[in-house]
Amino acid sequence: MLAGTLALLGMANDTTHANRLLLVAACDFALGLVAIHPAWARAGRHTPAWMGLPAFAVLGMSTWSFGGSATGTGPFLVLIFAWAALHFPRWILLTYVPPATLAYLVPLVLTRQPPLVIGSAFVLMPIALAVALLIEAQARHLREDRERLERIEQWRAAMMGTLAHDVRTPLSTVRLVLEELKTDAPPPVVRMLDAALRQTARINRLAEGLLDVQRIDSEGRLQLDxxxxxxxxxxxxxxxxxxxxxxxxxxxxxxxxxxxxxxxxxxxxxxxxxxxxxxxxxxxxxxxxxxxxxxxxxxxxxxxxxxxxxxxxxxxxxxxxxxxxxxxxxxxxxxxxxxxxxxxxxxxxxxxxxxxxxxxxxxx
Known part of the structure; x- marks a missing residue:
């Protein structure tokens, strides 16, 4: 979308290539609409990486439309590599190098740019790939940390739920035994049994508190009477x-x-x-x-x-x-x-x- 907007703005400065720039803007907006389509959410994990190929082609067309000026192509090439690094593994980044290089070089050759300009590809592409690999490494570490934290959280929730349920089951038996003992107990013993029953109820409430923590974490709310x-x-x-x-x-x-x-x-x-x-x-x-x-x-x-x-x-x-x-x-x-x-x-x-x-x- 940003590239398409810049192409439309470029029409005001370069009226001689207005038709070409309009075509570039239309391609950019079409790619943007395809990229935000909900169908990508149901596609395979690496399927959206195919969007990089038409994006490189549009960048090449943009360079050609501006008469071989690669001023706007280089930053967008780096941006595409950065986007891919955030979402895909490094082998896809390496696969991007040939089409990206062609998208950069072919318009320069077709517009007969001097060797110094064409040689800039040997500086730009290694830099774009290096930036992408650095981003990919950091993104991979963050994903691994997030997955590890999710596993720890699942284990914690399961442990708390199991502990709470396992505590409440024997407590029910203890409470029934204490109430049965109260039936024929003398007053001093009854007072001690009442104290034990209160603490049993207290432990049961602690177990319910653990379940409350689990419910709050998983549901974000509690049912109240x-x-x-x-x-x-x-x-x-x-x-x-x-x-x-x-x-x-x-x-x-x-x-x-x-x-x-x-x-x-x-x-x-x-x-x-x-x-x-x-x-x-x-x-x-x-x-x-x-x-x-x-x-x-x-x-x-x-x-x-x-x-x-x-x-x-x-x-x-x-x-x-x-x-x-x-x-x-x-x-x-x-x-x-x-x-x-x-x-x-x-x-x-x-x-x-x-x-x-x-x-x-x-x-x-």
Whole structure:
């Protein structure tokens, strides 16, 4: 398309060869339309390389139309080689050398150009081929890296899915056994069994979290069961799954405050935030829920050392924060779940400590 446009512009400067330039422009536009046809997507991997042959022929015609001036031919020859290097293997680049050389030399010979001009082909063609081979090498390395990353990603997704399913199956048996033991157990044992059941449920939710990561990566979305719930009840239920004492947590939730959320996903969000607050922060931890315009704002604030400014913006990115106690997925899942609700998640500095904030759209 670019070559055709330049040929049309050239008609204004060379009216004596206007008919030839018009023919060149028509050929260029025809090649451009053929090149963008959807049928190439169904063709063989190397089939589009045949487009280079008519492109060389049109370049030769262009040189002849300009009376043997190869000023515009050389750059387009290099451009065709660069395009081929990005998409095809090196043997095709080597196959291009004879037709490209003929497309460059024949018009110069027909228009009786001096030997110095004809000899420029022995400079241009090696340079065009060298540039193409360099581009092809880099493109090949990038394709190999991309294929390797795709294989790693497939392996990771399969591993996470298998791990999550394999964990949930024995957990179901453990839960049934614990519930059966509760039937005739004395009160002290019942309390221990209840604690074990809560942790079993917690492990099951962790397995579901792994499946959530897989669903988010593969589908980009999650199915939510959105309903209006009393905020205080939701928070207290989540606290039952976190190892803490009543003195560690302060609730600041209005009596009539509600949240329009998926109950299970909200619990997953709050448990993640509370776990981080107890692990990296310091008590007391303050959990508050307030209405701000059309959004409800959940805030989990600790009184620890806080988070460095340079880390705060990337805190909710995947694998951005990890170490011996985690792999950096918890806060990323929190943000993905918040976004799935239509809200967001971010960190705000406090003195002392930090506040993890999650917003949810208010009930319609």
């Amino acid at each position: 959105l309903r209006e719930h009393p905020a205080a009840a939701l928070v207290k239920e989540a606290l039952a799954h976190v190892r803490s004492t009543d003195a560690d947590v302060t609730l600041e939730i209005g009596a009539g405050q509600t949240l329009y959320v998926d109950r299970q996903r909200f619990e997953q969000i709050l448990v993640n935030l509370l776990t981080n607050a107890f692990r990296y922060g310091a008590p007391p931890v303050v959990v508050s829920v307030r209405r701000h315009g059309s959004f409800d704002r959940l805030e989990v604030r600790d009184h620890g050392p806080g988070i460095p400014d340079q880390l705060r913006n990337s805190l909710f990115d995947q694998f951005s924060v990890g170490g011996t106690e985690g792999i950096g997925l918890g806060l990323w899942i929190v943000r993905q779940l918040a976004v799935a609700h239509g809200g967001n998640a971010f960190a705000e500095a406090r003195d002392p400590g930090v506040a993890m904030v999650v917003t949810f759209p208010a009930a319609p």
